[in-house]
Amino acid sequence: MMRYCIVCRNDEESKKIANRIQPKIKHQIDEDNPELVIAVGGDGTIIKAFHTYPNAVLFGIHSGHLGFYANYNVDNLECLIEDINTGSYQIEFLDLLTCKITDEENKEIVANALNEITIVTPPRTLILDVNIDQQFFERFRGTGMCISTPYGSTAYNKSLHGCVIDPTLRCIQLTEIAGINSNAYRTLSSPLVLSQKKNILLKAISPQEVFITVDHLSYTVENFKSLSIYNDNQTLRMAYHSQENFLDRIRRTFLISQK
Ligand code: NAP
Numbered sequence: 050m051m052r053y054c055i056v057c058r059n060d061e062e063s064k065k066i067a068n069r070i071q072p073k074i075k076h077q078i079d080e081d082n083p084e085l086v087i088a089v090g091g092d093g094t095i096i097k098a099f100h101t102y103p104n105a106v107l108f109g110i111h112s113g114h115l116g117f118y119a120n121y122n123v124d125n126l127e128c129l130i131e132d133i134n135t136g137s138y139q140i141e142f143l144d145l146l147t148c149k150i151t152d153e154e155n156k157e158i159v160a161n162a163l164n165e166i167t168i169v170t171p172p173r174t175l176i177l178d179v180n181i182d183q184q185f186f187e188r189f190r191g192t193g194m195c196i197s198t199p200y201g202s203t204a205y206n207k208s209l210h211g212c213v214i215d216p217t218l219r220c221i222q223l224t225e226i227a228g229i230n231s232n233a234y235r236t237l238s239s240p241l242v243l244s245q246k247k248n249i250l251l252k253a254i255s256p257q258e259v260f261i262t263v264d265h266l267s268y269t270v271e272n273f274k275s276l277s278i279y280n281d282n283q284t285l286r287m288a289y290h291s292q293e294n295f296l297d298r299i300r301r302t303f304l305i306s307q308k
Contacts, residue, residue, distance in 0.1 A: 050075070050076055050077050051076045051077070051084045051085055052076065052077055052078075052079035052082060052083045052084050052085070053074060053076045053077070053078065053079065053083050053084065053085040053086065053087065053133070054078055054079060054080045054083040054086055054087075054102075055067050055070070055071060055086075055087045055088075055089060056086060056087070056088045056089070056090075056094060056097065056098040056101065056102075057088075057089045057090060057094070058089065058090025058091060058093070058094045058112065058113075060090070060112070060113075062112045062113070063089045063090045063094070063112040063113075066089050066110060066112050066123060066126065067087075067089045069126065070087065070110075070126055070129065070130055073130045073134075074087075074130065074133055074134065075134045076133070076134075083102055083105050084105055084106065085105060085106050085108065085133060085288075086098050086101075086102045086105040086106070086107050086108065087108045087110065087129075087133070088107060088108065088109050088110070088119075089110045089112055090110075090111070090112055090113065091111060091112070091113045091116055091119075092116065092117050092118050092119075092204070093265065094109075095107065095109045095118045095119065096118075096163055096164060096264045096265055097265060099163055099264075099285050100264065100265070100266060103161070103285070105286075106138075106140060106286045106287075106288050107285060107286065107287050107288065108120075108121060108129060108132075108133065108138070108288045109121065109287065110122060110123070110126070110129065116302070117200070117203055117204075117298065117302050118200065118287070120287065120288065120289035120290070120292065120293070121289075121290070125290070128290050129290070132288065132290055137290075138288040138289065138290060139288070139289055139290070140286050140287065140288055140289075141286075141287045141288075141289055141292070142284040142285070142286060142287075143163065143198075143200060143216075143284060143285040143286075143287055144198065144199075144219060144245065144280065144283075144284055145161040145162060145163055145198070145281075145283040145284060145285060146161065146162045146165075146166060146196065146197075146198050146221060146278060146279075146280065147159065147160070147161050147162075147278070147279055147280065147281035147283055148160055148161075148162065148166045148196075148261075148263060148276060148277065148278045148279075149276070149277040149279075150261055150268060150270055150273075150275075150276055151274045151275045151276075151277070152270055152271070152272045152273055152274050153256050153272040153273075153274050154272070155274075158268060160263040160266065161263070161281075161283045162198065162201070162263045162264050163198065163200060163201065163264055163285055164197060164198065164200065164201030164204045164205065164264045165195050165196060165197035165198065165201040165204060165205055165206060165262075165264065166195075166196045166197075166261065166262065166263050166276070166278060167193055167194065167195045167196070167205065167226070167261065167262045168193050168194055168251060168259055168260070168261050168276055169192055169193030169226060169259065169260050170192075170193065170257060170258065170259050170260065171192060171193075171260075173257070174190055174191065174192075174229070175189070175190070175191060175192065175193050175194075175257075175259065176188070176189070176190050176253070176254045176255075176257075177189045177194070177251045177252060177253065177254070178251070178252045178254065179194075179223075179249070179250075179251055180249070180250040180251075180252065181243065181247055181248070181249055181250075182247055182248055183248070183250070187235070187236050187237060188234075188236075188254075189225065189228060189236050189251075190228070190229045190234045190236070191225060191226060191227045191228035191229045191236070192226040192227035192228075193225075193226035193227075194223060194224070194225060194226060194251065195209055195211070195223075195224045195225075195226060196221060196222070196223050196224075196249060196278050197211065197221070197222045197224065198221070198222075199214040199215065199216040199218055199219075199220060199222075200216055201264075202214040202222055203299070203302065203303075206222060206224050206240075209224045209225070209226060209240075210224075210240070211224035211240040212240050212242060213299060214242065215295050216295065217295070219244070219245040220242050220243060220244060220245050221242070221243050221244075221245055221247060221249065221278070221280075222240055222241070222242050222243075223240065223241040223243070223249065224240045224241075225237075225238065225240075245280045246280065247279075248277065248278070248279045249277070249278040249279070250275060250276070250277050250278075251275060251276040251277075251278075252274070252275045253273050253274055253275065256272040256273065256274065257272075257273055258270065258271045258272070258273065259273040261276060
């Protein structure tokens with residue numbers, strides 16, 4: 050017997066699914082320290098479940114229109130129940146992006162992102178030096194920057210006209226949020242896709258207040274000094290029975306009404 054819990058989006062359809070599966074799961078409910086977590090809802094629900102229980106094996110059931118991460122749906126609930134009860138599921142390891150936020154007093158926050166890390170300073174202009182593997186790359190001026198994983202490439206990054214990345218490519222993507230470009234200021238302007246092995250360091254030119262997001266979590270940092278982003282071999286364990294092809298997933302999520 051294993052310890053499990055259900056994280057459910059607050060809507061009728063998701064609650065109905067959760068109520069349908071719960072009586073059929075043979076394991077023991079434990080909301081404090083579960084080994085298995087069933088997230089019922091959308092991608093947002095899965096992300097929140099991951100941040101609440103980062104060490105658990107995650108089972109995603111999509112109950113809404115989207116569902117980029119979820120490997121189960123309302124039509125294969127019996128398969129999910131069987132997988133959980135008998136352990137007949139497989140596990141995909143999803144690479145996380147680690148970030149270290151440092152302020153002028155050298156106070157540090159370390160966090161892992163499944164989708165992305167963003168840094169912004171609305172309504173002021175953010176000014177940052179972008180260093181890649183300890184080499185100066187550019188001085189950025191604008192609203193902010195988004196640094197995403199391949200899985201997060203279809204989330205905020207996509208709204209910023211970043212590339213959609215096949216998750217079998219192990220990389221990091223840097224996308225600008227309203228970069229200023231003129232004769233005085235120059236940045237790359239296009240999304241930059243780098244090897245996952247690269248270390249990115251965003252350094253303040255002078256101390257300023259910034260907002261940093263790590264998926265749905267946000268941090269206000271007064272006297273921001275630097276944001277370091279790197280791969281620290283951290284992974285999320287996502288359960289599946291049979292995996293949907295990446296292009297089918299993209300079509301289902303973004304193009305299906307076009308036929
Ligand atoms: P949320 O409501 O949980 O998510 C916002 C939307 O992003 C939802 O429609 C969600 O899908 C979708 N989404 C999340 N991850 C995705 C992925 N990997 N691929 C495709 N769609 C994805 O919002 P939140 O709690 O504020 O923040 C969570 C995420 O929202 C962030 O990680 C960020 O990526 C995204 N976000 C997007 C924008 C933007 O596009 N302008 C702005 C801020 C934040 P479901 O409906 O299935 O949950």
